[in-house]
Amino acid sequence: MTDAHLHDKTPKGVSRRRFITGTGSILGAVTLAGHTTPAQAKAALVPAPIPPGAHVPALVIGTGYGGSVAALRLAQAGIDVHMIEMGMAWDTPGPDGKIFANTTKPDRRSYWLRTKTKQPLSNFLGFPIDKAIPRYTGILDAEEMGGIIVYQGRGVGGGSLVNGGMAVTPRRENFPAVLPSVNTDEMYNVYYPRANSALGVSTIDPAWFETAECYQYARVGRKHAQRSGFPFVFVPDVYDWDYMKQEAAGTVPKSALEGEILYGNNYGKKSLQKTYIAQARATGRVAISPLHKVTSVRPAATGGYTVVIDEINTNGDTVTTKSVTADRVFFAAGSVGTSKLLTKLKATGALPGLNSEVGKGWGDNGNVMCGRANHLWDPTGKLQSSIPCSGIDNWAAGGAFAEVAPLPTGIETFASFYLSITKNPHRAQFTWNAATGTADLNWQTAWKQPSIDMAKTIFDKINAKEGTIYRTDLFGAYKIWGDHLTYHPLGGAVLNKATDNYGRLHGHPGLYVIDGALIPGNTSVNPFVTITALAERNIERIIAADL
Ligand code: FAE
Secondary structure, X not given: OOHHHHHHHOOOOOOHHHHHHHOOOHHXXXXXXXXXXXXXXXXXXXXXXXXXXXXXXXXXXXXXXXXXXXXXXXXXXXXXXXXXXXXXXXXXXXXXXXXXXXXXXXXXXXXXXXXXXXXXXXXXXXXXXXXXXXXXXXOEEEEEEOOEXXXXXXXXXHHHHOOOOEOXXXXXXXXXXHOOOOOHHHHHHHHHHHHHHHHOOEOOOHHHHHHOHHHHHHHHHHHHHHHOOOOEEEOOEOXXXXXXXXXXXXXXXXXXXXXXXXXXXXXXXXXXXXXXXXXXXXXXXXXXXXXEEEEEEEEOOOOOEEXXXXXXXXXXXXXXXXXXXXXXXXXXXXXXXXXXXXXXXXXXXOOOOOOOOOOOOEEXXXXXXXXXXXXXOOOOOOOOOOOOOEEEEEHHHHOEEEEXXXXXXXXXXXXXXXXXXXXXXXXXXXXXXXXXXXXXXXOOHHHHXXXXXXXXXXXXXHHHHHOOEEOOOOOOOOOOOEOOEEOOOEOOOOOOOOEOOXXXXXXXXXXEEOOHHHOOOOOOOOOHHHHHHHHHHHHHHHHXXXX
């Protein structure tokens, strides 16, 4: 790389001298002097927790899928990265010797700054099951906004800490509707394979599936789907299937077979901490500051951006407010986090160049849940793996793809449980509320009706065929549909609208969006593989063209 090249590609507003120093002496020293040793390069990395006044070449807000991809690829390109994460590091065991709490015994580790649990399945046999817990910076955020509860992971690893690990690539024919401005061939030939490989995605051994006690519920799901003529598909996951076999054999500590999901997974799941983030740290160029929350980004007088960060304690209180500078900032705070931040920064004049697409195009991936009551001769099993491995694909005919999900209660429930992803057309918008100082979302509860209708194309038919009924006791006293929530927030800073076709925010060179906020509301399947693959595509272009 020549000096002239550096000059050409320096973002507007970042002085060339600043950019070279700002790259932690890595690009600068390596290319201009050619003498930097790995030890010197490492010494230049700003340590965590990030000190006030620090200057970093690349600052990544959030440590979920988008952020982890950005950090790894930037580091591999020789650029020092600092990741800022509002949640905890999740690297220290609690009093029970485990890092994460069990799903059946939520404690302070389970929820983000709540004094009572907010379980997605709020009731059982009609009775509320939420309970009091101490307020703490726990792992699962149940964020209540505009008529919907949006569940999100908090901590180093983002959503990968709490999710089911279902790693689904959309059917190729559905992709153009998901991301119309992205080349389908490139995604399926290059970036989906790259993402799947780096995430460690694989599919359950079909022979083991047939006999495993813990997947009786999925086999019942298959039987019912097929008897009604629906295509039943195995769904890949990032869980280590060999580990699960050992759990079933009783030779290792149990995780999926102990019902762990939602509040973290102690053993078999390959969260980002074990994949992208581990690789990123191994480069020696990535530092992570947990319990740090970005509250502002604005152009710095000296070039680059000033980033304001609150360091918080485990009660959620701000301990210190720090100001740092960064040559480039990657927004990877998740669909909700990125959208809220950008909406605020545009409205308050911190980033006046952002366009009017910011905050728009937010959707819930059409999530809706339901349970079915099976006959007594059709038990789904006491032991249920918390990791789903299968789904019912009625996307083309009915606009719904349903995960056959577990109900890992430890007792026989005679219930089949499903999370459907549907082609819900509604999109909401974040707007700044100056009176409350919050970014509000205008989602409406009634907007879930199309999702219910699409899910019914599957389950009304199965119920009619099997002579069964919906469970009415899981989401309230008499409520069939879990239509109050989403696990899959998407959009709010949509690709090729709020940003260019690679995630560069309009109006502010050197600012990028690289997470689920780029995807306009729906992916037709579970989203994280698409978020990861899109981030791989975008960062490759950004590194090649901008750095
Ligand atoms: P995400 O992973 O949410 O990461 C954003 C990170 O930014 C988080 O760690 C935040 O704490 C952090 N952050 C936010 N604001 C700030 C700030 N101001 N300063 C510093 N840090 C901040 O974003 N998807 C699937 O594909 N398959 C599944 O099986 C699946 N199951 C799920 C189950 C549950 C219970 C949940 C909640 C989600 C599930 N998902 C699943 C969704 C998936 O986890 C989600 O789409 C991705 O995690 C989104 O990735 P992003 O990189 O956009």
